[in-house]
Amino acid sequence: MAAKKTKRPKIHSDTSPKNTIPVRSEAPSRPVSENPFAPQEEAPKPSVVPKRLKSGSLEMPEKEPEVARSHRIKMPPKPPRVKRGQGEVIKQ
Numbered sequence: 001m002a003a004k005k006t007k008r009p010k011i012h013s014d015t016s017p018k019n020t021i022p023v024r025s026e027a028p029s030r031p032v033s034e035n036p037f038a039p040q041e042e043a044p045k046p047s048v049v050p051k052r053l054k055s056g057s058l059e060m061p062e063k064e065p066e067v068a069r070s071h072r073i074k075m076p077p078k079p080p081r082v083k084r085g086q087g088e089v090i091k092q
Helices: 048-055 063-071
Strands: none
Touching: none
16 A cells, blocks of 8 residues: 655745845945936946956956866866777877
């Protein structure tokens, strides 16, 4: 005889927030009465952009290469694939 399934509580109930926007922790920089869709005259720019424009070269910020290097999977380089009978087999 098959095992009897137990009733589990529904995960998606009416009390769960479905279409809610996550609330930002910091206060908005512009006043609430201003139209959010109006073009902003003084948009907050990241600190990297003025430095990059001053130097004149497209260099990445110091933080990003470390993150990319640490997340890269360390794999040994594969030897080039050689089909059977094509070329010489190099044994290392």
